[in-house]
Every structure is written in C-alpha cells, then in structure tokens.
Amino acid sequence: MPVxxxxxxxxxxxxxxxxxxLDFRIEPGEALVLLxxxxxxxxxxxRVMAGLLKPLRxxxxxxxVAVTExxxxxxxxxxxxxxxxxxxxxxxxxxNLAFWATLGGAADPRANAHAxxxxxxxxxxxxxxxxxxxxxxxxxxxxxxxxxxxxxxxxLDEPTVALDRAxxxxxxxxxxxxxxxxxxxxxxxxxxxxxxxxxxxxxxxFTPVPHDEDETEHEDVEGExxx
Amino acid sequence: MTRFLxxxxxxxxxxxxxGSDASIAVMFFVLCVVLFPFGVGPEPNILARIAAGVIWVxxxxxxxxxxxxxxxxxxxxxxxELLSLSTLPMEAVVLAKTLAHWLVTGVPLIVxxxxxxxxxxxxxxxxxxxxxxxxxxxxxxSLIGSIGAALTLGARRGGVLLSLLILxxxxxxxxxxxxxxxxxxxxxxxxxxxxLLGSLLAGALPLAPWASAAALRQAVE
Numbered sequence: 001m002p003v004x005x006x007x008x009x010x011x012x013x014x015x016x017x018x019x020x021x022l023d024f025r026i027e028p029g030e031a032l033v034l035l036x037x038x039x040x041x042x043x044x045x046x047r048v049m050a051g052l053l054k055p056l057r058x059x060x061x062x063x064x065v066a067v068t069e070x071x072x073x074x075x076x077x078x079x080x081x082x083x084x085x086x087x088x089x090x091x092x093x094x095x096n097l098a099f100w101a102t103l104g105g106a107a108d109p110r111a112n113a114h115a116x117x118x119x120x121x122x123x124x125x126x127x128x129x130x131x132x133x134x135x136x137x138x139x140x141x142x143x144x145x146x147x148x149x150x151x152x153x154x155x156l157d158e159p160t161v162a163l164d165r166a167x168x169x170x171x172x173x174x175x176x177x178x179x180x181x182x183x184x185x186x187x188x189x190x191x192x193x194x195x196x197x198x199x200x201x202x203x204x205x206f207t208p209v210p211h212d213e214d215e216t217e218h219e220d221v222e223g224e225x226x227x
Numbered sequence: 228m229t230r231f232l233x234x235x236x237x238x239x240x241x242x243x244x245x246g247s248d249a250s251i252a253v254m255f256f257v258l259c260v261v262l263f264p265f266g267v268g269p270e271p272n273i274l275a276r277i278a279a280g281v282i283w284v285x286x287x288x289x290x291x292x293x294x295x296x297x298x299x300x301x302x303x304x305x306x307x308e309l310l311s312l313s314t315l316p317m318e319a320v321v322l323a324k325t326l327a328h329w330l331v332t333g334v335p336l337i338v339x340x341x342x343x344x345x346x347x348x349x350x351x352x353x354x355x356x357x358x359x360x361x362x363x364x365x366x367x368x369s370l371i372g373s374i375g376a377a378l379t380l381g382a383r384r385g386g387v388l389l390s391l392l393i394l395x396x397x398x399x400x401x402x403x404x405x406x407x408x409x410x411x412x413x414x415x416x417x418x419x420x421x422x423l424l425g426s427l428l429a430g431a432l433p434l435a436p437w438a439s440a441a442a443l444r445q446a447v448e
Contacts, residue, residue: 050312053448076314084305090244091237102233103313 002063003027004049004153004184009058011044018044019206022058026153026184031175031195034188036203042188043083045203046155049186050080076105079146080155085138089131093117093141096130097148104149116144121170135162143171147178154178156187168193230315231323238327241300248293253335256289260343271348278347279357279408285343286336286361287368287397293332294372294393295379295386297324298443302380308447317440325373325436333365349412356411360404363424370428370435371396377442400427 003025010020018041026032034042047053049060051067051074060067060074067074087096094113101109101116117123120140125133133141139162146154154175160168172194175185179195187193242249263281267273301307301324310320340361341354349357375393379385407420 052308052312072314072316075312078312080309080312082305082308084303084308086305086309088241088304088306090241095240099233099237100309103230103310103315105314 002152004060004062006049006055006060007058009045009048009060010056011041011048011053012056013044017056017208019203020057020208022203022206024186024201026186026199028152028182028184029179031179031185031187031198033193033195033198033200034186034203035200040203040207042203043157046080046082046157046186046188049153050078050155051075052080077152078155079104079149079151079153080157081142081146081159082157083161085142087130087133087138087141090129092127092129093122093133093137094126097141097144100145101148104145104151106149109148112148113144116148117141119147119170119174120144121167136164136167139163140167143174147174152182153184154186156185158188158190160189160191160193230313231319234310234315234320234323235327235330238324239330242327242331248296249331249335252289252293252332253339255292256285256336257339257343259285259288260346263347275348275350278344278349279353279412280405281347282340282343282357283360283364283401283405283408286340286365287394287401289336290332290365290368290372291390291393291397293328294369294376295389297328297373297376298380298446299376299385302446307443311444311447317443318436321373321377321436321439321443325369325439328373329366329369333361333369336365337361353408353412356408356417359421360407360417360424363421363428364400364404367400367424367428367431368397370431371400373439374435374442377439377446380443380446400424403427 005023005025007023009022011018022045024032034045036042044053048055051071062070062074062077086100091099094110094117097113097116098109101112106112114123114126117126120143122137122140122144125137125141130138139159143159146156159171163171168191175193175195179185185195187195260281263277264274267277298307301310311317337358340357344354344357372389372393375389378392379389382388403420403424407417407424410417410420
C-alpha cells in the first residue's frame, strides 16, 4: 500500500523560517489534520506537499520513492484546494468544473461535473455563470473539483471557509467516502470537521526557536519533535 | 494532446465571451495607423513610403497591449496554480495560452492589415508579402511577449515594465518584417528577410515557452 510521507521538512518563506524538522506520514484511508495559529505554516506545508513550494531541506516520498524523482506522477495523484476558487466569471459552473475534470483525466468530464455538483447539493447552479455565484457556492464548486476527477491524495487548505453547516456535513461524508476507498486527506482547518480517527499535526511544535532563547526552551521543543 | 486543445479552447471561449481584449487590440491597431496621415500630412508618396514600417510598428504595439492579461487573470483567481499542478507540462500550458492569444489578437491584425495598406497608399504588389510577414511575425510577438508577461506577473505596474522588457526584443522582428515588404516594393526578393523571420519563429517556438514556464513556476511559488 502506498504511503505519503515527509521527513525533516524545513520551509523558508522570504527570510523567515516557518517550520523546521517536520515529519509526517499518511497511509491509505488516513486523514491528517494540520492545526496551529495563523502563520504557523499550515498553508505552506500543504503547498510543499502539493509541490508548489520547494522545501528548503527534507524530502517528500510516495511509497518510498522521492517525489522529486517523479514530479509528473505526483501531480497526477493529488487534488489541491487552496484559498482561491479558480472560478471563471464568464463560464457556467458546469463548464468551469468540466474543464478541471478534463485536465484531471476524467473520461466523461461533463457527466462527472454534473454528478459532482449533485453530490455537493448544488445541482441548480450548473448553468449559472461564475460571476453570479455566492462565495459559498464558489467554494462548493471548487470542492466539487476534487470528486469530478479521481486522485488518491486530497490537500485541502481551509476547505470549510464560507460553507454553511449543511455543506460542511455533506463534505464530511465525502471525505469519509474517499477515506473508505483508500484515499488520503491532509486538511488545514480552524473549524471542527468531523473526521473519525484523523491524526493531528500541531504545526506550532515545529516553529523554529530564535537563537537567543535559553537552552531549556530549546530542549523542550526538540522533545516534542520526537513525539 | 486533448488536454492541450481543451486549454486552447477554454481560453478562446473566455476571450470571445469577454469580447473586449480581442476587439481592443485590433481597434488600437487601426486607430494607430489612421493617426499617421494626420501627423505626416496626406501626401500619397510619403504615406506609401512609410506604410510598411507604420503598419508593423502599430501591429507590434497592438500585440503588446493585450499581453499583460495573458497570465494575469489565471494568476489572480488561482487557476494558474491548478494548471501548474495538472499533468499538462507548464511549457504546454504556456504554448496553449500563447496560441489562444495569437488567434484572438494576432489573426484580426492580419485581416485588418491589407485594408490599412490601402489607406496608406501602399503599392498593391506589397499586400501579399505584408500578410505573409505578419503571418510569420505576429506569432513571434506573442511568443516573446509571453516571457515578459510571465516575468512581470504579480509586479506592480506590470504593464509598463512589460513594455520596457519586451519592446527591445521586438526590434529584429520589426526590421525583417518591414524589410521584406520594402524589398518587395523596390523590386528585390524578400526571401532573405522572410527566411530570417522564419528562423526567429523557429527559435522562439521552443525557447519562449521554456523561459515563460520557468518564470511562471517562480510566480506560483
């Protein structure tokens, strides 16, 4: 079974170290929840996982093979949902979705797009141009993208922003189905998303300690690293 | 390949529904050329003499006008990020978007050019070669421009910076494009100019997408 893992990851944004010495591991059917205050590097870690951002140190591996050796293969097995919804204002919801489904390798993108919109409870927006969609509808449309084409690993950056309770419940079901089918999920969130058996990763544990801190503090952090 | 064509199709679709970019480029082109008779006077001989150069300079500026938007929309709404994460190589993404840009802005210029040549009293012998040079030359403008558009992505006042970066690189295209027409009008063979123009296209076709893709990867990081 494939395992997605990262070892000793260090991320630099501008001239600030965001996190260092970070290890993670996701097995099929598992979910990893990234927790931490604003600026602790949740989004950066997801971008590193997606391959959008190169880590300063450390490496990602899929089934023991370094991701850098097979970047095309890695891109074909991930879905990334970021803060931006990538919805074109002049295309209808289903056209928007069908385009991404085609790029994702779906056999029948249009049918998949309709099915995905149904699944997220918004079949009525199918023919509405993107510019008339509300923030929540755009978000649902963006999330529909992950089920419109198959991929093993979902990287979701605050997927519940702008969603109502009903949509969050629907999305919890979708994640549960994906995991039941052997899929993997990494999600950053400030809201509670019910994901039974999900593993938590506290990013503030990996925030680098400034050099002028005293020695005891340093050991403390390293102790948590190992755990 | 289907993915490549779908991306070209999507961009054409977007451009046609928005409408503005395509028509602005060709209207700018026409207005720019029409200004010259007012500036230099309606003397037919003078106009005929400068026609080739004027049309080429106007085409160059018109193509520059819409280049700023080449990657901008996709960058701002997050589509570029997703495109870079798709299995389509970034070079293919650039090539597809550049092709769509050329079809939307370059082709209307080629169609409008002979009409403007009539307006400037260009000798009818030059019309064929004018269309031919634009047919080979405008794709080069789009290709070189894609590098500038990718490099200035996310920069403030990117449009001005883009012009400063790209216009000097357009000079060879201008020289050989206008040169070919002048040669034909003066009874010489335009072949060497056309061959050089063709070689510029052959060089830009693989190199420009490669350079733009590298710049875009930096931009989405």
